[in-house]
Each structure stands twice: as structure tokens, then as C-alpha cells.
Amino acid sequence: MKSKICDLLGIEYPILQGGMAWVADASLAGAVSKAGGLGLIAAANAPVDVVRNEIRKVREITDKPFGVNIMLLSPFVDDIAQLVIDEKVEIVTTGAGLPSKYMKDWINAGIKVVPVVPSTGVAKMVERSGACAVVAEGGEAGGHIGELNTMALVPQVCDAVDIPVIAAGGIADGRGVAAAFMLGASGVQLGTRFLVAKECNIHQNYKDKVIAAKDIDTITTGRTLGHPVRALKTPFTRAFQKLEKEGTKTKEELEEFGTGALRRAVFVGDLKNGCFMAGQSCGLVKKEQTVEEIIQELVAETKEILGGATKWVE
Ligand code: TUI
Secondary structure, eight states, rough: OOHHHHHHEEEEEEEEEOOTTTTHHHHHHHHHHHHBBBBEOTTTTOOHHHHHHHHHHHHHHHSSSSEEEEEOOOOOHHHHHHHHHTTTSSEEESSSOOOHHHHHHHHHHHHHHEEEEEHHHHHHHHHTOOOSSSEEEOSSSSOOSSSSHHHHHHHHHHHHSSSSSESSSSSHHHHHHHHHHHHHHHHHHEHHHTTBTOOOOOOOHHHHHHOOOOOOOOOOOOOGTTOOOEEEEEEEEHHHHHHHHHTOOOOHHHHHHHHTHHHIIIIOOOTTOOOOOOOGGGGGOOOOOOOOHHHHHHHHHHHHHTGGGGGGGO
């Protein structure tokens, strides 16, 4: 299972691990890269020292390429943007905004930049500023999402840009990977499936909740704040949605209500007050596995499906 993404990023399989905030640490990213995919450390809202430490830890796990995902709403974004240059990180993905301001410096430093985009307009914009590929992420994904869904978004982004497109949102098994290729993508990015990897250091309650979740068990909050976030239903997310519907709280009060909820899920496993970000594919995620097992299973399933794909046409 090879595509132009493999040559572009220097990886064996065209499978990226989502840069999940507070989740994607050196342990997960290192394991994914070691298994032949592209592991990503999530810089999230973390300060520079923490991210530098994770970058160095990945290099102890593997010599293979890995990347850093930069969350553009981070209060430390300027410092993180410089850190990836100083640490000679090969690949940067970005999320939750436009990376335009940093692109020139990254490209001059030889960094391959792969922004996550929610629309054709943003895809074209980042292509013009020098992105070498884009991740087109549909609203089935967990975390901060755009308006469009994967099935409609991916082929439109493929038509809009000349650089390779990586599909994300709703993909958790070989059927999703095969479908992404059929939509024109040359790679996939998965988050939710990797939440339950053995090498993923989130609280066990988080993993158990993902494994127990079915199709309708996610909810979006934050639409009134301009940044919708998909997460598993908990008393916290339901209360958040209720407050948004009532419209009695100011934006600042709502932001305050949401602060720290993801960390309560990841580190404390707080089933009541946590925000367990996950995508709609949670119902496809059935058990904990090592990263190696997940990647090998995805590859085997995809090969089997695509090998038999001609049965659908004469
Ligand atoms: O970034 C993500 N997913 C994330 S970031 C995150 S941390 C966070 N927590 C609470 C609130 C906000 C963020 C959790 N999950 N995915 C990539 C992604 N990027 N999805 C959507 C976008 C995006 C949206 C707009 C990218 C560019 C963009 O540009 C247009 C603009 O208006 O900025």
C-alpha cells in the first residue's frame, strides 16, 4: 500500500496519526512512526519546553520521520513555530486556523508543511503559500471541526489543489481507507482509532468510553463560540450544549466553562466533567491494540477491499 504521500514524507504506509491535543505525545507518535506511518506530536496549548522534550523523546524511540502538529489557537504558537525550526523537525501539520504567517520561515528551514483544512478555499490558500500536501478533515472527526463532511469535502479539495490530499474524519478501518482513495485522496489521517492504542497514554476511562461508544454517542459543542468541537456525550458536553441553546451565558463565560475539560478527560478520566474528544467513527473502534497491530490491520483490510474492487463494475 504505497502512494505519493509515502515518497513525499518518507514513510512506508500513507497513514497519519491525528495531532490530538494532550493525547498525541512521544509515546504514541513514536510508535506510529516506528510502525511505518507518520506519528505526530500535538503541541496543543503546551509550552515550548514540554513540546521540545516530546520531540527529543520521539527521537529516542525511532529514527523514522515524524511531525509536530501545531494548534494555531495556542497562546504559545509563535514560540512553537520557532521551536520546530530550531529542533529541525521534518514535518509540521497545523490545525484550527490559517498557518500563513509562519509558512515562509518553515519552508525556508526545509520543513514540509501539511495544514489541516476544512474547505477548498483554505486548501487553495495554503497551497499558494507553499504547503506540500493538505489534510482535508471532515466534520465526522473528533475535536475542532469545520462545516463539511468527509464524503463531500475530500473530492472537492482534490479538484481544487494540485498537491496531494490526505483524507480525515470518520475513517477507522480499511473500508474508510479504501473509500478515501476512491475519493481521490493519497493518504489518510486517523485519530479516534489511535486513542485506544496500547502506546496511547490517556486515562483508561477515556479508552473504555471510546470502545463502549456507538454511532450516535458524539455531540458537538462550541458552535456559538465559532469553534465547534466534537466529543463523546458526557454530563459536561450535554450541559455545555444546553447552555449554548439557552443563550444566557456570555462567550467568555462559556469559554471559561470549557477550559480544562479535555485535560480532565485525558489525565483524570473524569466521566462527569471531562471533554472526551472523539470522532463519529467511535462505533467502529472495538478494542485496545498496539499501534503496529492497528496499522497492519488497516493495511490488510484496505488491500483486501481494493483487490476485490472490480467486482462492482463489469
Ligand atoms: O484542529 C483540529 N482539531 C482540534 S484542535 C483542538 S484544541 C481546541 N480545543 C478547544 C477549542 C478549540 C481547539 C482539538 N481538536 N483539527 C484541524 C482543523 N482545522 N479542523 C478545522 C480546522 C480549520 C478551521 C479553519 C483549519 C483552518 C481554518 O481556517 C479558517 C479560519 O477561519 O481560520
